[in-house]
Amino acid sequence: AFQLTQSPSSLSASVGDRITITCRASQGISNALAWYQQKPGKSPQLLIHDASILESGVPSRFSGSGSGTDFTLSISSLQPEDFATYYCQQFDNYPLIFGGGTKVEIK
């Protein structure tokens, strides 16, 4: 079965740190990948689509890269409002599964 493996599952970081989250697909999905941020009690918010396109209104400290099977989401300088859970999602084939999530916590 197709799998989308996200790592790490959690990380602790400080304000100002650069962090990177990875998402690995078990088969190639071209650039059909999105990244979302979700805070407790809130709906997911789109950050990146088509692997590397920054959604309008999202701060430029967020960036996405990758193609095929390996993708990354980076935050260049972590801000207090960035502490949340992040998910990748593939759109290449059904079911449109999500990665397991990465919870970013304050160190």
Next chain:
Amino acid sequence: QVQLVQSGAEVKKPGSSVKVSCKASGGTFSSSPVAWVRLAPGQGLEWMGGHIPVVGSTNYAQKFQDRLTITADESATTAYMELSRLRSDDTAIYYCARGCSGGACYRQWGQGTLITVSS
């Protein structure tokens, strides 16, 4: 800007069914897929299924194949998710989401509907 508004929280008995609505204002689902995603306690986001009204196409995750129905009304402004034979592990927040036109993403999300399954 399209906004999605979902119906309210419900408490259901095991074995019963639930139907959640998702109304779009400022746009429709006619050419953009509508999907349903859930977040169970302590779990991650789970894609349940999606529907494209303009082509009448629906896809379901295999685990929900036999008890999930996703539909939209004729105007494609309201989408519905009906889940039958509810179990306690169906307790979750259910979100509708609207697909991006020509892009790999869900751009608009509903506020979420808490469904609690308890005897």
